Amino acid sequence: MMDHLLWLIPAFPLVGFILLALWGKHLSRFWTAIIGAGSVSLSAILTLFIGLNFLSSTPADGHYSQTLWTWFEVATFIPKITLYLDALSLVFVFVITFIGALIHIYSVAFMAADKDYARFFACMNLFVVSMLLLVLADNLLLLYLGWEGVGLCSYLLIGFWYENPSNGYAARKAFIITRIGDTAMAIGLFVLFYQFGTLSIPDILALTPTTWHEGATITTVTALLLLAGGVGKSAQLPLQTWLPDAMAGPSPVSALIHAATMVTAGVYLVARMHVIFQLSPIAQMVVAGIGAATLLIAGFSALTQYDIKRVLAYSTISQIGYMFLALGLGAWTAAIFHFMIHAFFKALLFLAAGAVIEALNHEHNMFRMGGLKSKLPVIFWTFLVGSASLAALPIISAGFYSKDQILWYAWASEHGNTTLWLIALFGAFLTAVYTTRMLLLTFWGDAKTAVSHYPSKLMTIPLAILAFFSLFAGFIELPHNFGHLTLFSDLLHQVLPETILKAGIHGELLFQLLAMLVTFGGIYMAYILWYRKPQLTEKLKQSAPLIHLYRFWFSGWGFDQVYQVLLVKPVVFIASINKNDVIDKFYQGIAILMVRLNRALSFTQSGSLRWYIIGLVVGAILILSIQVIL
Structure with a gap:
């Protein structure tokens, strides 16, 4: 042991x-x-x-x-x-x-x-x-x-x-x-403790099915509170x-x-x-809905960014959205499998992007990069592997196997439906487009910024290791029609329940082929728009209807602006009104009094020996006078 x-x-x-x-x-x-x-x-x-x-x-x-x-x-x-x-x-x-x-x-x-x-x-x-x-x-x-x-x-x-x-x-x-x-x-934890008298995870998971029934209000509320965290x-x-x-x-x-x-x-x-979420169909539906909406919105935003790290940031939001979609579908093992594969290729992409940024003297703008394919070959090949896995390039990348599971469950699982599957599929298309765009702008074309620093082996060796896992880690969990090797799900099924499929495995190949076509379609579209005909992209971007949409996506769909208007400005306004209330004036008055007393006492410390002697004499006279009077 x-x-x-x-x-x-x-x-x-x-x-x-x-x-x-x-x-x-x-x-x-x-x-x-x-x-x-x-x-x-x-x-x-x-x-x-x-x-x-x-x-x-x-x-x-x-x-x-x-x-x-x-x-x-x-x-x-x-x-x-x-x-x-x-x-x-x-x-x-x-x-x-x-x-x-x-x-x-x-x-x-x-x-x-x-x-x-x-x-x-x-x-x-x-x-x-x-x-x-x-x-x-x-x-x-x-x-x-x-x-x-x-x-x-x-x-x-x-x-x-x-x-x-x-x-x-x-x-x-x-x-x-x-x-x-x-x-x-935290409120959800208080609810759990009130209901079960413990915060022990194994005890709560064991008691929940016998204490709460499916669809109960308390179950849904608790699940949604945990989901908010x-x-x-x-x-x-x-x-x-x-x-x-x-x-x-x-x-x-x-x-x-x-x-x-x-x-x-x-x-x-x-x-x-998961036991709590399984007992609340509403909460599971909310989890899946949040994941589906997030992966779509973040994908559009990634498509418009020029900072290479912000592209990857929106990409992470989108890929976590896939995980939430899988969790909402009850495809627990698929979500965790994609989490693991995503960890490999996303760490690889961020570290490789960091190497590019450092090599170009801290340049983040992809439109000021280019031409790095031959100048930074190790970074290029590892970044290419990470990009292939992010875009779920069929067969050869680990990302294909983890994302394919989620796409299949979005259609064929007990909680899956056509809408969720279409959103997940279109999200895969967007991922292929913005990933290829990022790759082309960074490594192809003419060099726009000179390389000032080359990465050391301490930077490239971790990239090579992560690239290996980004290629081959997917083989530990193959689809049903690829031999159905299930080492990963067999391990997790000790903890997480099996997902029920409402469709057989015979149609899976058709959906895989469709997902492959969508991925290749996204790659080809990005190739045309940002490599073969970049002038077409600029023309489209400046057109009247698209320029506003482009700015909207670039700003993250305006969420920051909405929060600024609805939350930040009202709070700041109330705080500005309240900053000089009676209580504040009381404490300000104490502070002012202390400062003035300090200044008054500081006059006694003039540094003049004559004044110190006079002070001692006056003090002695006062003390003697008081004693005589008393």
């Missing part, structure tokens, strides 16, 4: 964080890198070791559990610091530690010239620790600690270069918007506006947020609490 080693998985990066936070300024860059990247790498190695043991000899109860200590005791509420590893959390822990380690190794070179080297790795380590606590938590209180931890770390890392005011604004925006969902989630963290409609601005942070931060931590937390929460 390996359960006694579970605590070491989060302990390694936690120790790294403590060392770097307390003594980072006194450590050399070499030792900072060893502690920062080495601690997460040790967690990744230990996770592989524990994971192989778990797979080879799965315990009878299907999980490892380790109680470290009792957190606190309040009457009958006695939450414990207990780590819980089952098939679902194993997948997440593997992604967090393995991809996190590669991102840390890449960061050793990428952040080498940064003055706050130790602070960066300290925050990155804390990010990994928080996410590990979230997915290993045995109870929802400990999960919520990790949940808020990743929120804090996102704030610290998005605003890492805080000298630029816009970066600080992006960090605050992410922190505040995700707090909206977190507040709803997931929507905020995973940047889904209507709380998606923080993620594109989060690109203000360094590229490794973007890779960690998008691939292994922050935005995947909502997917984990819904999957972990």
Whole structure:
């Protein structure tokens, strides 16, 4: 049994964080890198070791559990610091530690010239620790600690270069918007505790089917409250506006947020609490609807961006939308499978984009790039692999196998329907278009910015490893008509229920061929519009009806402007009216009085010895006079 080693998985990066936070300024860059990247790498190695043991000899109860200590005791509420590893959390822990380690190794070179080297790795380590606590938590209180931890770390890392005011604004925006969902989630936890008298996840999942009946109001309300938390963290409609601005942070931060931590937390929460969502058809329908709408809206926005990182940001929103769609369909394993594959290719794309940006002297605009295919060959080929997987290039990319599952379930599952399938299919078309556009503008055509810096091996080796998994990881879960190899779903079915299909497997090939045609159609359309006939694109973009639509999509469908009018300005206006009320004047008066008393007393400290002697004489005379009178 390996359960006694579970605590070491989060302990390694936690120790790294403590060392770097307390003594980072006194450590050399070499030792900072060893502690920062080495601690997460040790967690990744230990996770592989524990994971192989778990797979080879799965315990009878299907999980490892380790109680470290009792957190606190309040009457009958006695939450414990207990780590819980089952098939679902194993997948997440593997992604967090393995991809996190590669991102840390890449960061050793990428952040080498940064003055706050130790602070960066300290925050990155804390990010990994928080996410590990979230997915290993045995109870929802400990999960919520990790949940808020990743929120804090996102704030610290998005605003890492805080000298630029816009970066600080992006960090605050992410922190505040995700707090909206977190507040709803906290209310949901209170409801669960009130109903069940515990926040233990296994106990709640066991008690829910016998305590709540399907379609009950309390079930739907609780599910929607939990969903609100997931929507905020995973940047889904209507709380998606923080993620594109989060690109203000360094590229490794973007890779960690998008691939292994922050935005995947909502997917984990819904999957972990799937029993509650299964008992609420309304909540499941809402999950699927949010996912479908998000993947479509984000896809259109990605199509108009010129900043390479913002394209990838909208792409993440869209791909998480696919995961939410699958969760809403009850295709639990398909959602988690796409989560894992997405983690590989999205980390790859962000890290490769970071290498391009650094090579071009921090240029983000794709229209000022071009011609990098021969100048940065390693970056090009790895970026090409990541793009192929994002666009779900048939047969040869891992993204094809994970996205194909979701498309098939959108049609053939018990909760699937034609509308959801058409939206998912059109989303795949948009993905192929904007991915090919990004690839062509960045690497083909004439060079518009000279290469000033070439990436080191510490940056290219992680890219090569991620590219390998972006190609071949999909083979662990083949479609029904491809031999039906189901290593991934067989593992997850220990935790998540089997999805019921309402259609047989005979029609699956037809839908796969249709999805392939859609993907190739998107690639060809992007090839025509941004390579063969770019003048046609400019002409279309400047036409009267399309120019407004283009700006609308570019602005993220105007959500920021709507929130500014409906929420931000009214709050600021009320605060400006209220800032000089009676209570404020009272405290302002105390502050003014203290300042004036301080100034009055400061006159006694003139520095003149003559005045000090006179003061002593006057004081002595007063004291003697009082004694004589008394």
